[in-house]
Structures are given as structure tokens and as C-alpha cells.
Amino acid sequence: MSKQISYSSLNNELKSSQIGVNASELHGLLTGIIAGGIQDKSWQVLLNDMLNNGQSLAGELSTSIEHVYEQIKEQLADDNFEFQLLLRDEGLFEQIDDMVDWINHFLLGLGLAQPQLMKVKGDVGEAIYDLRQIIQLGYDRDDDQEELAFAFEEILEYVRMTVILCYDEFTDHYSSKVLH
Template sequence: MSSQPSYSTLNIELKSAQIGINASELHGFITGIVAGGIQDQSWLVLLKDMMNNGQPIVGELDKSVKLLYEQIKQKLTNENFEFQLLIAEEDLFTQIDDMVSWVNHFLLGLGLAQPQLAKIKGDIGEAIYDLRQITQLDYDEDDNQDELAFAFEEILEYVRITVILCYDEFTDRYSSITIH
């Protein structure tokens, strides 16, 4: 399988197509749809409706988006928990902002896939509540950089694991396994 489109390549393609989101937001939205259990081609309709006013996505961006979708599905089903958020590799503040935007768009995609999301209880309900709180994250650029970097890494890992838990909860990962 080809490598995942890079953050910067996706940003350039999104900007060229005049789509008002960045690579992190796109990745978060598609991940939310996949983790929410949508396994058919309706993900593309949701993407076009929400990100491109119902218009088709064309050219290189279309190829990149479809590749991104396939890779997200593959990483979420991988038993080695290889899934990672696609965020900038720039300074810490940009990474934090990207993570918050990623989570926001993940929740949007997840909510579209699971319309009763607010009614979910238990561990998944608590994790989704936590994700909503993460979208409210704030920092001061005068904060201790080491402490902020440590907190960011901890939150990033929590988000990553929560995404995998949502995927496990809302999809039938083992439906294709035949037991003899």
C-alpha cells in the first residue's frame, strides 16, 4: 500500500481545491466516520457534503482522500495499534492547535456516523466526553515548554487510544472471521 499522503501535500491539495479545512481536520473527520462504523461508500457522500458543499472532490485531492480513507481503515484494524493522528510536525503550539482541530473534526465525523452519540454511556461515553473537553484546551505561550510538551504527548496518546476504542465499539471488526 502506498504511503499516507503527507500533511503538507494534503494541505496544498486542499488549498488548491479551495476546501476550507487543513490536513489534520480532514484526517480527523474521515477517522470519525470510519471509527463510527461507516464501512460503505457513504463516507464519501458525507465528506463531500460536509467539506465541499456537496460537490465532488476531483484530481489529486480525490486520490489522496481515498488513499487516506483506506489507510485509516487499515491502521484502525491493525492489531499492533499503529493508528496515529495526522498533525503538523511544526512547533508545539501548532501541534496542539492541530490536535484540537483534529479532535473537533473527529467528533463531527463520529457524530454523523453515530447520531445517538450523546446518549452513549459507560467507558465510551466517558471517553467521548473527554474528547469534547479536549476541544476546549487552552495554553499560554509563557507556559513551561517541557510540561506542556509532556501534557501534549499524554493527551495525544489518550486521543489515539480513544479512537481505537470507538472503532472497536462501533464497528464489527470480526465480522469477516469465520469460526469452524
């Protein structure tokens, strides 16, 4: 698998290019588009519309974003379930905030890829509903850090599995694999 992109390097590239999202938000948006079933180059048009008023992103940032896109695609297609959300490495409160930003943008990307998302039923519909509830949860900086960290890890794993569930639901796996 290709080298993992770091939150800080991607975030710095986004800031220096004056793109109004952080690394978690971008990763969530791209993941939502991919999990929503978009497997062709149309993801670039959606991304440019959302981030840069329809204009193509320039130079190194464009290359980095393509790398992130390919990495997400690889991880979601991998049977080992190695997909991870891109969050800051330190600070529990910062990671929780990043996760909420990530989920918001994941839902946005998923909705762009699946315009009828609100009509989805069953396990996937319930999981998407749960994501909407998760982003409304709050925390208090005075809360027990250990309990909060445990809850965060549990929710993070649920979000990760929900992403994989959505990917399995909306992606045509047979078009990219040879059947024997």
C-alpha cells in the first residue's frame, strides 16, 4: 500500500492554497464520494465545485488530493478493513472535533454521490441516521477524560464500519473484478 498521507502535511497544503476545509473534512468528503459509488473521474468535478468554485485545484495540492483519493479507494476495496479516518494525532478534544467534521463532510460526499440518500432503508439507512445523531453529540471539557476517550474510540470504530457498509452497499464491486 502507498505511503500514508499525514494530517498535518495535507492540512498545511490546504491552508496555503486557501481552500476552506481542513484535512479531516477533505478526507471525509472524498470518502463519502467513493463510498457513494463514484469510481470514475467525475469525483474531481464534484470536488472542484465544492472546494474551489468549479475551478481545478492547482499543482501539488491536486497531486496530493489525488493521492488521498487513491489511498481511500485502495483501503475501502481491501478485504482487511484497514480504512481509517484522517484525524489529528493528538488531543482528544481536537480528535473529537475532527471526527465530527469528518462525518459532516462524509455525509455531504455520500449525498452528492447518492442523491436519493434520504430514501435508503435497512441497515445502511439506520447507520446513516446514526451518523447524523453522532454529529449532534456534545462533550464537556470537564467530562471524565478516560470515559470520553473510551466513548470516542467506540464511536470512531462504528463510523469506520459504517463507511465500509456504505461502500459495500453503493459500489459495484463486480465491474472492477474479474469473475472466474
